[in-house]
Amino acid sequence: MTECWNDGDLRAYADRELAPREMEQLTAHLAVCAGCESRYRELAERAGRVGAWMAELSAPVPVAAARPVRRVATWPRWAAALTAAAGLALLVMNPGAKPSAQPGTAAISRHFVALDDEPIDTGVVVRVAVGPDQVQADVIIGPDGRARAFRLVSEPSSN
Amino acid sequence: MPDVLTIVQAAGEMALMTPDVWFDVVFREHYPRVVALVARLTGDRGQAEEIAADVFCKVSQRGAMGLDRNDPAPWIYRVATNAGLDALRSNARRRKREETAGAESLRTHRADDALDGVLRQERCARVREVLGGLKRRDAQLLLLRAEGLAYRALAEALDLNPASVGTLLARAEAEFERQYRARYGDDV
Numbered sequence: 001m002t003e004c005w006n007d008g009d010l011r012a013y014a015d016r017e018l019a020p021r022e023m024e025q026l027t028a029h030l031a032v033c034a035g036c037e038s039r040y041r042e043l044a045e046r047a048g049r050v051g052a053w054m055a056e057l058s059a060p061v062p063v064a065a066a067r068p069v070r071r072v073a074t075w076p077r078w079a080a081a082l083t084a085a086a087g088l089a090l091l092v093m094n095p096g097a098k099p100s101a102q103p104g105t106a107a108i109s110r111h112f113v114a115l116d117d118e119p120i121d122t123g124v125v126v127r128v129a130v131g132p133d134q135v136q137a138d139v140i141i142g143p144d145g146r147a148r149a150f151r152l153v154s155e156p157s158s159n
Numbered sequence: 160m161p162d163v164l165t166i167v168q169a170a171g172e173m174a175l176m177t178p179d180v181w182f183d184v185v186f187r188e189h190y191p192r193v194v195a196l197v198a199r200l201t202g203d204r205g206q207a208e209e210i211a212a213d214v215f216c217k218v219s220q221r222g223a224m225g226l227d228r229n230d231p232a233p234w235i236y237r238v239a240t241n242a243g244l245d246a247l248r249s250n251a252r253r254r255k256r257e258e259t260a261g262a263e264s265l266r267t268h269r270a271d272d273a274l275d276g277v278l279r280q281e282r283c284a285r286v287r288e289v290l291g292g293l294k295r296r297d298a299q300l301l302l303l304r305a306e307g308l309a310y311r312a313l314a315e316a317l318d319l320n321p322a323s324v325g326t327l328l329a330r331a332e333a334e335f336e337r338q339y340r341a342r343y344g345d346d347v
Binding site: 006007008009010011012013015017043046047049050051053054055056057058 | 199200202279282283286287301302304305309310322323324325326327328329332333335336339
């Protein structure tokens with residue numbers, strides 16, 4: 001029987017990280033040595049388990065785990081002044097609350113469509129007209145200035 | 160951009176590039192991987208981007224002196240895993256402080272979080288906890304091996320004898336499993 005191999009070599013063998021000649025020798029040895037074969041199996045199985053644990057970390061990071069935006073707490077006060085001056089409606093959204101309808105827009109019945117997965121705490125609703133048909137839409141702008149959600153106010157055909 | 164880098168490396172021209180071009184090539188090749196690696200480690204993508212930006216700031220400083228310009232990857236991954244492990248530990252300390260103060264976790268689970276999403280986060284938190292408790296080199300070995308680095312690259316990154324990587328990896332895995340089971344039992 002050929003000489004036994006150490007754990008480091010057996011572990012490298014599992015990753016096919018030995019030199020080709022050593023790979024062959026070890027393969028031959030495992031066929032005849034129950035001791036090395038069982039140590040190899042143990043090492044390879046543990047490597048598989050640890051690899052699976054490490055792979056847990058590879059799934060995408062959920063957006064809900066992101067740190068909250070610090071500015072949110074102080075933002076609505078000045079935003080209210082700004083939006084009042086600009087004649088815009090300020091919408092402070094509670095989770096699950098439906099956006100309130102605005103005067104003169106009785107046709108609004110749609111929910112907003114979020115543009116990303118982050119929860120929307122506060123935002124300014126801006127009425128915009130899009131395209132040659134002047135299709136109207138509401139856009140929620142978040143405290144960081146990004147558009148967060150939108151809804152169509154009028155159908156393209158109805159204008 | 161890996162194809163560009165491969166071609167350039169094959170031509171052996173990395174060392175001949177102007178510093179700006181060199182940094183640009185290195186940044187494009189490694190920045191996304193570094194962000195992903197650190198995000199896995201800390202579970203916080205925003206923080207990972209800050210850390211990666213820091214790492215590449217160092218790369219740009221070191222580019223002029225000392226850093227192997229033909230193969231900066233081992234150095235980059237060593238610095239990145241070091242910074243990631245530092246963040247992991249300070250995050251854990253912060254969480255502990257918050258828990259003692261009775262504050263709620265910063266994580267805000269949305270009501271519609273699927274149950275398995277929550278469970279997966281729990282499993283990730285366990286893995287991070289155990290990694291944070293390992294010796295630094297052991298944690299780096301496991302992280303970089305999971306990142307797909309071959310033994311030679313691992314040896315370069317962590318300044319090890321290439322012949323000892325198998326042994327050290329086997330020990331690190333045994334230690335990870337031992338600590339995992341010590342903390343969380345056999346329920347894995």
